[in-house]
Amino acid sequence: MTSAATTARHRILVVDDEPEMAKVVEQALARRGYDAQQEHSADAAWERLEKEDFDIVVTDLNMRGMNGVELTERIVKNRHDVPVIVITAFGSLETAIATLRAGAYDFITKPFEIDQLVVAVERALSNRRLREEVKRLREEVERSKPGAEFVGDSPAMRKVHETLARVAETDATTLITGESGTGKELVARDLHRRSKRADGPFIAINCAALPEALLESELFGHAKGAFTDAKAPKKGLFVEASNGTLFLDEIGEMPPGMQAKLLRALEERTVRQVGGTSEIPFDTRIIAATNRDIESLVASGRFREDLYYRVNVVHVALPPLRARANDVLALAQQFITRYAEPMGKRVAGFSPAVGERLLAYSWPGNVRELQNCIERAIALARFEELTVEDLPPKVRDYKPSFVVVATEDPTDLVTMEEVEQRYIQRVMEAVGQNKTQAAKVLGFDRTTLYRKLERYRIGNANAATGSTGSASSPNTVAAPVVASAKD
Ligand SMILES: Nc1ncnc2c1ncn2[C@@H]1O[C@H](COP(=O)(O)OP(=O)(O)OP(=O)(O)O)[C@@H](O)[C@H]1O
Ligand SMILES: [Mg+2]
Incomplete structure (x- = not known):
């Protein structure tokens, strides 16, 4: 274990509603080389955690407003990678145990020596490092089996796999097209996982879900005070996804004004924050997707042609499920294998008649529709094999x-x-x-x-x-x- 003084400056948030106490702890930790910050209520601490990254939270238990137990629960639930060390009054061992149950990493009873706290902090930090290492190793294993969760090797999909293998290691901007439910997001994640950026973040945003102004500040960030709610500056996803991949889903729905700004960002490789003056560089791979016929959007002037060429450096076109021959059977089997057990069912396969129906149906909702269909069928199943009766009527009766x-x-x-x-x-x-x-x-x-x-x-x-x-x-x-x- 390295000593605090020699490690990179770890950020610790100290929460105590007695400012004097918070200050003492903060200063003691700062003297030992940590970047310690203080807040005087659980609410303020939570607000801060939503905006900033901390490596550890050290919190008092009995506070006015939200107490330390609640804060701990919230952190465990939403920011499970941030360990919490709880400080509790001597004698209230029961509450301390309750916080451990709620997911706190450790507790210390008052009064305590600062060195006791430092030992707990160091242990929490090395535990966190260990967990990150395990996660990284697991992801590496995942990466070494490309497309493991990607089912289907019909001729139509084999072409897709070839393209993916060819571009996996490049940084090229990629456009994924295909009807709804064909697996565009799955492909985007797969590309990220197999790229050199796999250790960096994968961030997805749905460009159709936000009004233009919000989309702009989400993507490019905003300066403090840029608009009424902008109390703190915000980085924006282009910058946040640096060293990783930004997935722009449903790019076909992007409003024209945003299209122009996106084009500029892709050309300059910098973004200008809303209300900001400087250009901020980003190092982010862009993958975009759409279920619209983007070429006709270009033809009708609803999607900028120059942006289309910028985004469409590599094109992955996912065929609809009905064009994937027997993949539908392999996928159905895969979904049975995946869902039967967690659903508490002993279903292992499907009858030949079910196979026929699955092949005949046109799957307008593609893989997602098949997935829902199989889940529903498993829920209804009475035998170890799915039967035609377990299929939804539109699939069962499809002619x-x-x-x-x-x-x-x-x-x-x-x-x-x-x-x-x-x-x-x-x-x-x-x-x-x-x-x-x-x-x-x-x-x-x-x-x-x-x-x-x-x-x-x-x-x-x-x-x-x-x-x-x-x-x-x-x-x-x-x-x-x-x-x-x-x-
Ligand atoms: N080849 C595949 N093998 C296994 N599962 C798949 C495959 N393709 C898609 N899926 C699953 O089908 C579901 C839909 O896929 P996904 O969300 O990637 O589709 P999409 O093209 O992004 O859809 P939309 O246009 O509606 O956003 C997901 O649960 C995904 O895991
Ligand atoms: Mg999608």
């Missing part, structure tokens, strides 16, 4: 909107009624559910169309219309396909 005709197998053939139903459904999809147009295409009058829509429950929430898949989806069980639109 692909095309008809197989080029088949040798008579069991694949369907009735005229089924053909009619699926064909109407297909036409409705093709005309964007516009009934007038559909009636025209089908050669029905509107009344007939309405009758048939009702009869086949097309267009109704529970009916089997969820398809956003294309007729040529490679996912279909029934290949060689066909459904000619004519005739």
Whole structure:
């Protein structure tokens, strides 16, 4: 163990509602080489902890307002990496034990010698170092098995894996596109984990979730007093993510004003804080994602073309789940393995009929929808294998909107009624559910169309219309396909 004087200056927050006492402890710690700071109430201490980094908190127990036990609980819950040492009056051993239960690292009884406190502080610091080391080692192990949690090696995904392997070690700005639930965030985290910045932070922000002004101060920070609530300066995520990765999610929704500022930041590699005057450099890798068709946003002028090129240095396009062939089965199995036990179920797999339904369904919500579907099915399951009854109705009753005709197998053939139903459904999809147009295409009058829509429950929430898949989806069980639109 190194002595306090030779270690880097560790920051210690001393909390005591008796200012005299706080001062004595603060000065004693400062003399031993620590950067000690004091606060005189638990509330003030908590506020400070939300804004600044401390290595250790030393707090008195009995204070007016929020007491030390509550403060300890809060720190343990929200800032579990900051050890708390509690100082308690002699004799109240019970409270001291209560704080240990609440997660305090150690306690000291009053009156105490300052050296006693220093020993406790040093122990807490070395314990913290040890935990960080373990965490780092664990992360290193994680990193050495790239894409471990990433399921699927369909041809479509193999291309993605190739791109990821190629760019993992670079610092290039990367754009990830793909429908909702295709795994964009998972890929972003994977890229970070496999990069040289893995020890640095990964910070994600959803650009669609905040109004423009807030987004700007979140990203770029603000100077003290920049606006009414800006009581303290704030670094901003570009700077906070230095040595790490900043993930700009839903970048397609970024307001135009912000787009201009982002472009500038990416070009200059510096940010200017809201209300600030100086340029602050950052060393942060940027990964952006969107589920929008960003090229058409560019074409229609809603996304700046110059920013698009800046962000799109490397492009990772995630295919929708329905284009990933049998990945859907591997993913389903993975989710069963992952969730069954924690959910207290002995489910180990699924029946072949379930596999067929999973392959046929179009998964508009992609991997996330599949994940929810499997979780729900596990909850309902009565056997060790998931059965068709465990699937949600829209998956269970899903009928692909095309008809197989080029088949040798008579069991694949369907009735005229089924053909009619699926064909109407297909036409409705093709005309964007516009009934007038559909009636025209089908050669029905509107009344007939309405009758048939009702009869086949097309267009109704529970009916089997969820398809956003294309007729040529490679996912279909029934290949060689066909459904000619004519005739
Ligand atoms: N290939 C995969 N293997 C295992 N799990 C996956 C895979 N792809 C996605 N998931 C899981 O599916 C869920 C959705 O993924 P994620 O949040 O990354 O999607 P997204 O593309 O960011 O969606 P959105 O556009 O809605 O934000 C997550 O729980 C993720 O862990
Ligand atoms: Mg996402």
